[in-house]
Amino acid sequence: NAGVTQTPKFRVLKTGQSMTLLCAQDMNHEYMYWYRQDPGMGLRLIHYSVGEGTTAKGEVPDGYNVSRLKKQNFLLGLESAAPSQTSVYFCASRGTADYEQYFGPGTRLTVT
Amino acid sequence: GQNIDQPTEMTATEGAIVQINCTYQTSGFNGLFWYQQHAGEAPTFLSYNVLDGLEEKGRFSSFLSRSKGYSYLLLKELQMKDSASYLCAVNLSGGSYIPTFGRGTSLIVHP
Numbered sequence: 055n056a057g058v059t060q061t062p063k064f065r066v067l068k069t070g071q072s073m074t075l076l077c078a079q080d081m082n083h084e085y086m087y088w089y090r091q092d093p094g095m096g097l098r099l100i101h102y103s104v105g106e107g108t109t110a111k112g113e114v115p116d117g118y119n120v121s122r123l124k125k126q127n128f129l130l131g132l133e134s135a136a137p138s139q140t141s142v143y144f145c146a147s148r149g150t151a152d153y154e155q156y157f158g159p160g161t162r163l164t165v166t
Numbered sequence: 167g168q169n170i171d172q173p174t175e176m177t178a179t180e181g182a183i184v185q186i187n188c189t190y191q192t193s194g195f196n197g198l199f200w201y202q203q204h205a206g207e208a209p210t211f212l213s214y215n216v217l218d219g220l221e222e223k224g225r226f227s228s229f230l231s232r233s234k235g236y237s238y239l240l241l242k243e244l245q246m247k248d249s250a251s252y253l254c255a256v257n258l259s260g261g262s263y264i265p266t267f268g269r270g271t272s273l274i275v276h277p
Binding site: 074087092094096098102104113144148149152154155157159 | 183197199207208209210211212253255257262264265266267268269271
């Protein structure tokens with residue numbers, strides 16, 4: 055039981071490049087979330103999903119897209135990376151009967 | 167807007183008790199979370215308070231006063247491994263349980 059995993063762990067991009075971050079969970083959770091964490095800013099919600107095939111915007115969605123084609127996976131895409139997207143990205147999941155979120159280990163992204 | 171305030175940093179001595187406060191002014195309130203985050207790691211869940219009062223879980227307790235917009239996390243018998251950031255978060259979303267996080271309090275425990 056791996057819990058929540060994220061791929062990759064680290065990545066460096068040049069401005070304008072694109073990439074996809076993968077989040078996978080093996081707990082059969084309905085809810086999945088993408089956050090970014092910046093120094094002094096706390097965790098901010100980017101997008102979330104309440105079930106397979108559904109997505110919704112969070113607090114800071116601009117510049118990001120998401121997809122939830124399979125229940126266990128939640129993908130976060132950056133179409134044209136900007137230096138302002140340099141951050142640590144955390145994925146989390148939650149079961150329907152829980153209020154606790156389970157977080158993945160994070161992806162450290164640097165955009166130069 | 168939503169306002170969730172916590173002290174930026176606190177220090178305490180091993181074996182002591184420390185109280186980390188969180189005040190909030192938000193449009194709506196359904197409950198309050200506390201998460202712990204060690205440096206370079208993912209946040210982990212500590213507690214979720216909906217009703218006023220104190221809830222105890224081992225060395226950690228969490229208190230909520232909805233009328234005052236106030237919560238605290240109480241850590242007893244501090245250990246070095248308690249050095250971490252403690253994140254206060256408010257559930258504004260009802261049944262979706264989506265936390266809106268404060269900026270976190272960095273706790274340093276020294277011998």
